[in-house]
Amino acid sequence: MEKTVTITNASGLHARPAALLVKEASAFKSVIKLVKNGKEVDAKSLLGVMSLAAKQNDEITIRAEGEDAEAAVNKLAEIIATLS
């Protein structure tokens, strides 16, 4: 299960947005990865997400595997889309 979204907010996946994303991701049982330009990180790791250094207009693929994979992907995609 995966979905690709574009970062819209000006500061990208910065400190606070990254922390929020990690917090939401950690609530799911599935293994969730974020992929940017072929680089894949654990969506439940703040360090991982921050190390993506994703900026405005970057494309991020959310990939999840597990029982709640679909819910996870949709939720994270929604968060990224509504970041401000």
Next chain:
Amino acid sequence: MSQTIQGVGAAPGINLGTAVWWRKEQPTVTVKTVADTQAETAKLKQAIDQTKEQINTLRQTAAERMGEEEAQVFDAHLAFLDDPGFTGEMENRIHSQKKNAEAICQEVTEEMSALMASLDDEYMQARADDIRDVGSRLLLNLLGKKPFDPSQLKAGDVVVAEELTPSDTAQFPEGIAGMVTAKGSKTAHAAIMARTLGIPAVLGLGALINNIQDDDKLIVNGDKGTIILNPSEAEEQEARQLIAAQKEAREAALKEAAADAYTADGKRIQTFANIGSLNDIELAVKNHAEGVGLFRTEFLYLESDHWPTEEEQYQAYAKVLSAFNGRPVVIRTLDIGGDKDLPYADLPKEENPFLGHRAIRYCLANPDVFKTQLKALLRASVHGNLWIMFPMIENLSEIRAAKALLEECRQELTGAGTEVADDIKVGIMIEVPAAAVTADLLAKEVDFMSIGTNDLTQYTLAADRGNEQVAHLYDAAHPAVLRLVKMTCDAADKAGILVGMCGELAGDVTMTEILVGLGLHELSMSASAIPEVKQRVRLIDSAKAKALADKALQLEDGDQVRALIRS
């Protein structure tokens, strides 16, 4: 078993205390193969819990001391300890690589911090330091060592370190019993700091310092330059007697120091304090400084992350001027460059910084920076007796340019209706040999001169005191330096202006008589040296002192000068 180790006595006095290693270096980690990876991850988890506990305590202390905002950095540290990409990765690798937790911890910490540091984003780069910080704390816990935290230092501790930087000593709490380092000499930063704080220091112990363990009992003898590790009962007894005698002598000197200093034949010698931070003001007042002979303004710039504003500087200058209640306060304008760098100033790296673009040279080339400081000084002048001093002057045109800028600032301020004192004295530091040699010319343009012996010595003898290979050549008592001091004093005398000294030589009580004999009117030193120097001044006969100084000028080297003093 007691062991005596010889080093260099860098700050006088004797004290007894408990050794505490000031650890900055990463401990060495050996990579081992482990069979029971379950036990290894259990060990890691335990160390993580321990680390969390310590960080929570640190966070609390930080919040109390510095406020909630400063404390929030520790929240990031705590988050990393739960991060699957950090501690989770360590766990995975212990299982997959079958290596010991210590080696894995170091490996992951290095990798993650390098990764963060490589990102093209300042915020992320700063996180690299956080990762390193939390990683090294975790590693120390894995090794069963106490992670070092300056706030754990307490009165009676002897700080033991490879070497100490200004940012280290700034974190010392009150009541430190002594300082012991492997590197460093009498003129190292740590030595200056120890003399300022009035605590004994023995530096340059070399590799033997590794014989000292945390919690060992230590006698630090800064007079002899020795330490006694785990002293015998008899040695401890003897030390306690010496400490008591020293305390008594100090208290007696301090009591007498309340009165201004005159030589036995009635010549006034002003004993001032050198001040390097606002904390030093209290110490100076307590030791009965008769004024401030050198207020270093660099701390305002070094402790800031931006160019200090006029208002920020004004507050600091007003504070020191008010504290001295009409007594002279010599404030030296910015002495940056050389070995002092400012992160926000973007100073270019120089091949030869001490012969480079520093101090007054930098200020004259950056009039915006300079004028901000001059205006802050002028505004503060109404709070006391302000003397402004320009550093590193080597010719007349520099003095004239600096004075012209000062006048420009005054006009701008008074034009806007700001009050400025009209009796501000303007002087220069004599620290370049050229200035000493031509002091008669420079004296005509200024109200006072103050000899900075630290730089004057290194420039005259062409020896860097921080370079262990040539540090032995650096000797402020060298007759070459003393002759330059004499030339400066004679020039001041002829011009009828005041001449002082604000280098470390001024606080060396064994040199006081020669300095008075050379013709200095004012000596400015670490506050803790003032009572003893005053005591010495009162014993001096100025005619005899002059004869002694004249003799010293004819000697071959510093050793002969010191032998003359002892004879």
